[in-house]
Amino acid sequence: MAAGEYLSYPAHRTLGPAPADLHAIEVTIPVVVHSHVSGWLIPGTPRAGVVLLLHGVRADRREMLGRARFLNRLGYGILLIDLPAHGESPGEHITFGAREAEGVRAALAFLERNQPGEPVGVIGVSLGAASLVLAKPDPAPSAVVLESMYPTIEEGVSNRLRIYLGDYGAHLAPLLVEQLPLRLGIAPAQLHPIEQTGALHCPILIISGSADSHTRLVETQRIFAATPPPKELWIVDGAAHVDLHAFAPAAYETKVAEFLRKYLRHPA
Numbered sequence: 001m002a003a004g005e006y007l008s009y010p011a012h013r014t015l016g017p018a019p020a021d022l023h024a025i026e027v028t029i030p031v032v033v034h035s036h037v038s039g040w041l042i043p044g045t046p047r048a049g050v051v052l053l054l055h056g057v058r059a060d061r062r063e064m065l066g067r068a069r070f071l072n073r074l075g076y077g078i079l080l081i082d083l084p085a086h087g088e089s090p091g092e093h094i095t096f097g098a099r100e101a102e103g104v105r106a107a108l109a110f111l112e113r114n115q116p117g118e119p120v121g122v123i124g125v126s127l128g129a130a131s132l133v134l135a136k137p138d139p140a141p142s143a144v145v146l147e148s149m150y151p152t153i154e155e156g157v158s159n160r161l162r163i164y165l166g167d168y169g170a171h172l173a174p175l176l177v178e179q180l181p182l183r184l185g186i187a188p189a190q191l192h193p194i195e196q197t198g199a200l201h202c203p204i205l206i207i208s209g210s211a212d213s214h215t216r217l218v219e220t221q222r223i224f225a226a227t228p229p230p231k232e233l234w235i236v237d238g239a240a241h242v243d244l245h246a247f248a249p250a251a252y253e254t255k256v257a258e259f260l261r262k263y264l265r266h267p268a
Contacts, residue, residue, distance in 0.1 A: 004179040008093040009132050011058040020069065029081070029103075029110045037081045037103040038088040039140030041114070044077030049142070049264035051121040052107055053080045056148075066245050067123060071252050076260070077115060083131060096153055097130035097193065098186045104135040112139075114258060117262040119264045123147070123256070126241070133193040133200065140202040141264035143168065145256060147207045148241055151219045153177060153191035156197025163213050197227040205232045205259045209239025209247070232259060240253075 018024035024040035029035055033117050039061060044050060051062035061080035068078045083100040085091025091099065104122075111120055119142040124132040129149035158175050161169030180186045197204065204227055208220040217235065217261030224233045234255055236244050245252045 001083065001179070002141055004080070004176055004183055007176070008095070008097050008183060009085070010091055010094060011059060011060070012085070012090075015062060015082075015088055022065075022072070024080075027079075027110070029106050029176055030164050031084065031102050033086070035090055037084060037106060039079055039081035039107065042072050042078040042080075044072060045075035047118065048075035048077070049119040049121060049260070050077035050079065050111055050115045050262070051123060052111065053078060054083065054104065054106075054124040054132060055080075055086070056126035056128060057096070058086070061127070062087075063131075063243070066243075066249070067256075069243075070249075070257075071260075074257060074261075076121075076264070077118065079107060079111060081151040083128065093184055094127075095184050095186055096156075097127060097134045097192060098190050098191060099133035100127065100131035100185070104131050105137060106226075108135075108137050108141070119143075121145070121260050121264050124149070125243075126150070130191070130193045133196045134191070135252050136196060136199045138201055142220065143203050143205075143260055144200055145205045145207065145259065146197075146223075147244055148209065148212060149193055149206075149223065150215050151192070151194035151223050152187050155219060156214070159216065176196075193227050197223065203230040203232075203259075203263045205234065205256070207234045207236065207244055207255075209236045209241065209244065212241045214241035244254075 018040045024042045027039050055063040060082045084103045085094045100102040121143040122141045123145040125147045129146040158170040158173040239247045
C-alpha cells in the first residue's frame, strides 16, 4: 500500500519562466471544469508544422527542452506541457496514462484552435507515450513518435519490481496492480496501450533502448508488431530507460527530423 501511494503521488513543482532563448509564451489550457494543464508555446515558421512534447513519469515539461530546441531550429512550433499531476498542472494522483490522456486531448485541441492548418506531430516519452496512445486523439496527429512505452501496466509494474527485487519481485506485481481500481478508480485493462496504437491512424515511429529493463526489447517488438503501417522502429543500441535524445543526440536528431520531415512538411 505504501508503494502504491508513493507511485501515484503527484509530482508537483514550481518551474518558473521558460528559458529566455526559446521566446516561449506561457499557456494555461483548460481540461475539464476547474482543471487545466500548464505549458510553454514556442512559435515556429508558419506552415512548417507544430510538435507537442510529452514528458515521462514524475518529470515535467523541462525534460523535453533538448528536443524543443533542436526541433525549433528546424522551424517547427513547439508546445510543451506538464501532464496532469506533474509540474504546474493540477491533479491528485498520477494515473499512468489514464487521466493524463485528458491533458493530451486538451493540448491537441488547443493546437487545433491556436495553430489552424498546421500539421501536428507528437513526441511522447514513457508515460507521455502511453498517455498519447490512450487519448485516442480525433483528429489524429500527422505523425507520432513513441519512446520507451510500456505495453501493459502489468508488464510495466513487473519489470520495475524485477529491477529492484530480482526475479521474485515480478510475483509481487499483482499487489500493486490490484490497487488501481481501489486507489484510482481505474481498471488495469484501461492501461494497455499496446492494444490502442492502431487507434492513432497515423504514421508512427517507435523508439526504445536495447538495454531498457523497464520496457524490454521483446516488449517493444510486440508493440511494433501490433502497430499498423506506416510505421518505423529504431532500437538505440546500448541505451537503457533513459533520455534517448541525451544518450545519442546526433543520431536521435537525424532520425526524428527525417521522420517528421516526411510527414509534417507540406509538399512544395
